[in-house]
Amino acid sequence: MEDSTTSEEDLEALIEGLDYIPGHFHLPLHLNGESQGPADLRRRDTHLRRESLRVQLEAETGPLQYAVRNLLGLLDFHLDRLSEAEEAFRAVVREEPDNLNAWANLGYVYDRLGREMDAGECVERVSALMGLTGDGAGTGSGRSAARCLAEQAYTHPWDVELHEDEVLRERLTAALTLYNRALDYGADVIPTEEKRSWYFNMATIYIRLDGMIRNNEDAEYSRPPLYNKGLKLLTEVLESDNVRLKALAWCYVGVMLERKDEFSTVPMAVHDCGYSSSEPLSCYGLAIKFAADDALILNQLAGIFLKLGKHDMATGISNMALNVLPDPELNWQAYCNRAKINVTAYVRNLERAKKGHAGIPDRQSLREAKGDLERVLSVRPCLRTHLEMAQVHYYMGVDAVQESLLVDEGAVNSALVCLSRALQCPPGESLPELHLLRGRCLLLKGEESNAVDCFLRSLELQRPGAADPAALRFLLGALLVCCCQGPDSDSAICRLEECVHHAEKTYSLTVVREELRALCRAHVAEVTELSKTLVIRGRTKLVRHLLDSLQPRGKTPLIRSFSV
Structure with a gap:
């Protein structure tokens, strides 16, 4: 008993003396703690994070892909998919034997599975990589430590339950702190190109933080430091040989230059970085030029422009991506982007028509969205695509101005079929927007009691x-x-x-x-x-x-x- 107590005390003393601790399960994330609300909502958010990350993994090809894969393993673990989590971490250590986070995470999974011997081997491997064994191991610990911290930094913005601005700000700030520590550890041992991928992620965080405080009373004083740091990091990324990073960096430089007019005095970084005579459109043009032959990059650019509300540019870029790669199985994202743009434009015009600011919206955009989504559903049926198709059918079935009027019951019935399929895809049952749309369809059919159940859910x-x-x-x-x-x-x-x-x-x-x-x-x-x-x-x-x-x-x- 005394030996056990002494061992635990020694372990605690050892951990307290470390500058960093490998692994993801000890990080101060909501994922690693008790749910702040109903468990099914936590599970829903975790599942949606996982689906988004799987798409993100397709874009990551360098060392940062291991940050995505470690995070996917963490999400699998919290979804009670222990075998998938184990395989995710094992796949990382097979390809990157010096990955500290993957070894530490794998040991945690083995411990949960009761495989004490395997867990012990993982702990020994982590100790050796960190140079704690005293046998000369861990000579590459500076590089391993830097990558360990960068991977942990990548994780923080992907936490769940970040609906409060203050909590989100804490996660983003924590990520920046970890990236800076990673840069300190890897100053001389991490390749410049790899550090530029960290700079890019840091820049996007600064852009998010800047956007969060744009309307604050003290924005005139609190925004410039964030703006300047973000723009300088993007300028460094523009020197990258990675076409994807360069294209996305030019796009975000354009975003930053659009924001400069919001300041009473132009932020100094605009002049320091040589953008005094640059226009946002020219930056967007350069981004598109670098991405012209790569459908994956074009899709990412289209997604950014869609979020910015630049629908015409997003449509043009999606069309470029489909010209490069028209196969829906390989380029489903472009079809989804174009469908979303068309539906978003229709809904926007519909709201304007209701207020008397525009005429009846053109349903051609709905027909085009339907065609794109049918192509995707034929090769990649999933929750979001079923839900978006249901939305298209719903708007086809109601009056163009008065949504309470049913004009095509067949279209509304088709929407209900799509929603039933979406409910069968996890975590469809826990999506409030799905039940809301289902209730609206039932209300149109005169089924008030069933609609009430959906709205209440x-x-x-x-x-x-x-x-x-x-x-x-x-x-x-x-x-x-x-x-x-x-x-x-x-x-x-x-x-x-x-x-x-x-x-x-x-x-x-x-x-x-x-x-x-x-x-x-x-x-x-x-x-x-x-x-x-x-x-x-x-x-x-x-x-x-x-x-x-x-x-x-x-x-x-x-x-x-x-x-x-």
Whole structure:
């Protein structure tokens, strides 16, 4: 017993004396801790991270690919796929025998599996690589340490439950700290090209941090350091021989030059790096020029422009990618990008038409999106593609301006079929947007009770502090119909009360109040009859909510003068 205690104390003392600890399972990530909400939401986020990383792995060919693969192993572990996690880490050490993180991670998996001897061998290998065995091993520890820290830095922005800006900022800052430490360790032993891949990742983090504080009161003072560091790192990346890095770096330089007009004084890095006379469009042009013959890079550029809202440029680049590689099995991403651009453009024009700012949107974009998605589904059926196809069918089935009007029941039925297939793909069951769209389709078909179940499920899957109240809006409307017209009004009233109670835990009180006000104003007669029924039955809490939503702030509540 004493020997065991002494051994544990020696191990703790050894760990405390280390400058860094290999592996991912000790990192201060939400992934490695208890879930902050329902377990199925954590699992959903982890699964979605894994799917995104698998796409990212296709683009990483240098040493940084091991950062992606170690992270994939970590995600597999937390999805209870221990055999896949073990294989991920074993594959890394087979190709990169000096990879500290992979050996440490593999040892952790073996320990969980109860394979103590294998776990011990992994610990010994880590000790040898770090030069802790005293037998002369670990001569390459500077290079191994630098790569170890860079891989850990790569992991932080991919953590789950980063919906709060402060938490995301902490993860991004932690990643920068680890990258800087990696650069210190690898100053003389890491090839310049490899360090430039780290510079690129650091630059994108600085861009994200800059974007997060653009509207802060102190932005004029807090943004320049982030902006300057990011632009200088991108300039260093432009010297790379890696065509992908060079193309993406030019694209982000264009993004930064667009942002320079947001400052009262042009950030000094613009002049230091020689961009005083450069225009964003010329930078975008250079990015496209370097990527012209590579479909993978073109797809990445299209994705960036899509996020920036530059739909015409994203469409043009997607078309270039398809000219280079038209095979949907090899270039499915280009078809998905083009379909997403078309659907996004249609929805944007639809919203403008509803406000009277534009005419009826052209459904040709929906037909083109449908064709692209059919090509992808024929070779790579997956959750996102089924969901996007369902969205296309939904908009084909409703009126071009009034979505509450059904114009093509066959298209809506096709949307429901696509959604049923999406539900069979993990983690489709836990996607709130899937249940929301399913409920909207059922509502069009007059199946209010089924629609309520879908809307309620969507609401339950929202995280606290959610910004989009669409699930609440449709749920309130469908429940109101059930309360006034359904055969089981008592049950509907109970569900409506539960809905409001749950919404107050998910959204801010202001959001709930606005949605209740919109419900009252859009359905005056129905809400009036419901309120009378509730008062007669002595269930006045919901009536208070409804009346309070109509009362201007600071005024005497209407409920005080309300009587039967």
